[in-house]
Amino acid sequence: MKKAVHFGAGNIGRGFIGLLLNLSGYEVTFIDVDDRIVTGLNKAKGYRVIEVGEGGREYTVSGVKAVNGKDIPNAVQKISKADIVTTAVGPGALRAIAPVIAEGLVRRFKAEDPGYLNIIACENTVKASSLLKDYVYEELDKRNREKADMYAGFPDAVVDRIIPPQETEETLDVKVETFKEWIADRNLFKGEIPEIKGMELTDNLTAFVERKIFTLNTGHAGTAYMAYCKGHRYIHEAIEDKEIYDTVKGALLESGISLIELYNFSAQDHKEYIERILRRFKNPELMDSVVRVGRDPLRKLGPEDRLVKPAERALKYGVFPENLCRCIAAGLFFDAEGDEGARKMQAIIKEKGIEKGLEDITGLEPSEPLGQRIISIYRGLTL
Numbered sequence: 001m002k003k004a005v006h007f008g009a010g011n012i013g014r015g016f017i018g019l020l021l022n023l024s025g026y027e028v029t030f031i032d033v034d035d036r037i038v039t040g041l042n043k044a045k046g047y048r049v050i051e052v053g054e055g056g057r058e059y060t061v062s063g064v065k066a067v068n069g070k071d072i073p074n075a076v077q078k079i080s081k082a083d084i085v086t087t088a089v090g091p092g093a094l095r096a097i098a099p100v101i102a103e104g105l106v107r108r109f110k111a112e113d114p115g116y117l118n119i120i121a122c123e124n125t126v127k128a129s130s131l132l133k134d135y136v137y138e139e140l141d142k143r144n145r146e147k148a149d150m151y152a153g154f155p156d157a158v159v160d161r162i163i164p165p166q167e168t169e170e171t172l173d174v175k176v177e178t179f180k181e182w183i184a185d186r187n188l189f190k191g192e193i194p195e196i197k198g199m200e201l202t203d204n205l206t207a208f209v210e211r212k213i214f215t216l217n218t219g220h221a222g223t224a225y226m227a228y229c230k231g232h233r234y235i236h237e238a239i240e241d242k243e244i245y246d247t248v249k250g251a252l253l254e255s256g257i258s259l260i261e262l263y264n265f266s267a268q269d270h271k272e273y274i275e276r277i278l279r280r281f282k283n284p285e286l287m288d289s290v291v292r293v294g295r296d297p298l299r300k301l302g303p304e305d306r307l308v309k310p311a312e313r314a315l316k317y318g319v320f321p322e323n324l325c326r327c328i329a330a331g332l333f334f335d336a337e338g339d340e341g342a343r344k345m346q347a348i349i350k351e352k353g354i355e356k357g358l359e360d361i362t363g364l365e366p367s368e369p370l371g372q373r374i375i376s377i378y379r380g381l382t383l
């Protein structure tokens with residue numbers, strides 16, 4: 001049986017990547033640092049994936065194993081024997097998993113014919129696998145880097161499926177929406193491309209990644225941040241609030257201007273793509289929380305991420321992104337309990353004030369038009 005190792009047995013790990021690998025005939029081993037999840041998976045050896053919404057089905061994922069990420073020798077051994085490695089740990093944890101992947105590769109490379117290994121990072125970041133590759137290469141000496149150049153592929157990918165926080169910790173079942181999309185860069189695989197049901201291939205990944213992150217994730221973040229300011233708890237409730245809906249839709253149209261120009265999407269197709277996404281946000285069965293969707297605002301308000309980058313691009317294409325500015329200003333208030341990125345962001349604003357704080361968080365100059373407008377909206381907003 002082909003062996004898959006997946007880092008991060010959280011929502012997307014269990015509810016999407018693990019499911020597709022299982023359906024494609026792989027024996028799946030999850031590596032996670034959460035003791036509850038690792039123990040639970042090893043005990044139950046499986047879980048259910050429950051699709052909610054029209055046409056939703058239920059799947060049983062079985063025969064899975066789990067290794068604790070702190071058990072390095074075991075994790076290294078699994079990687080050294082894997083046919084494919086995937087991740088969904090969050091972009092901030094990619095550096096933490098690089099050493100163990102590097103050690104697994106070094107162990108493989110001791111064999112005369114180590115075979116190819118493709119490592120796909122399924123995170124909401126443009127070029128996440130390439131980023132992971134950089135981190136892994138930092139851990140390798142010259143000889144093993146050369147071996148990795150020959151035998152290890154790091155295909156970039158985009159994953160799209162909304163998976164909310166799970167309501168109970170009693171099972172490891174996962175509630176998901178019916179929509180799913182996983183597209184990988186066909187040109188970055190080494191050796192034969194693994195056949196994974198539901199994973200599509202493209203020669204034009206940047207277009208698909210940017211379309212997804214700068215539309216779905218832009219809209220999600222905007223909805224969550226405005227919802228936080230207005231006291232909504234769930235995304236489906238927030239998107240029914242006319243002020244939020246209009247602002248978010250406006251933000252997506254602003255973001256779409258550069259996507260259409262840069263990647264030749266037809267304006268009509270892009271409009272329909274936006275409408276489909278807004279309909280997905282409305283799914284009441286998901287009960288997706290504002291706290292999850294807005295998590296880590298320090299990352300989401302960064303210069304290359306889902307709100308600031310499209311705002312800068314819109315300005316470059318001649319449109320002032322008033323709605324994106326509103327979403328960014330709202331984001332600067334996000335302070336959900338227990339959110340480390342939010343805590344750090346609020347500390348920056350408190351210590352440096354909003355002008356210098358904005359610059360540090362978003363990279364935007366407070367004296368430039370975007371910075372000026374965001375600060376003015378921020379000052380006018382009340383919580």
Ligand SMILES: NC(=O)c1ccc[n+]([C@@H]2O[C@H](COP(=O)([O-])OP(=O)(O)OC[C@H]3O[C@@H](n4cnc5c(N)ncnc54)[C@H](O)[C@@H]3O)[C@@H](O)[C@H]2O)c1
Nearest residue numbers: 008010011012032033034069088089090093123124162163
């Ligand atoms: N949930 C979604 O709707 C969704 C959809 C598409 C993409 N994503 C992306 O997938 C990634 C994971 O998101 P999620 O919603 O599944 O989060 P999650 O918190 O549910 O899962 C992340 C898992 O990674 C584990 N983890 C963290 N650090 C680790 C480490 N060093 N080693 C091993 N495991 C580690 C955590 O314990 C957790 O179980 C993120 O990059 C996210 O942007 C999420």
Ligand SMILES: O=P(O)(O)OC[C@@H](O)[C@@H](O)[C@H](O)[C@H](O)CO
Nearest residue numbers: 124159160161162163217220293
């Ligand atoms: O995972 P994040 O924190 O980058 O973003 C939160 C949500 O927008 C995200 O998880 C979406 O649900 C997902 O990207 C849908 O495909």
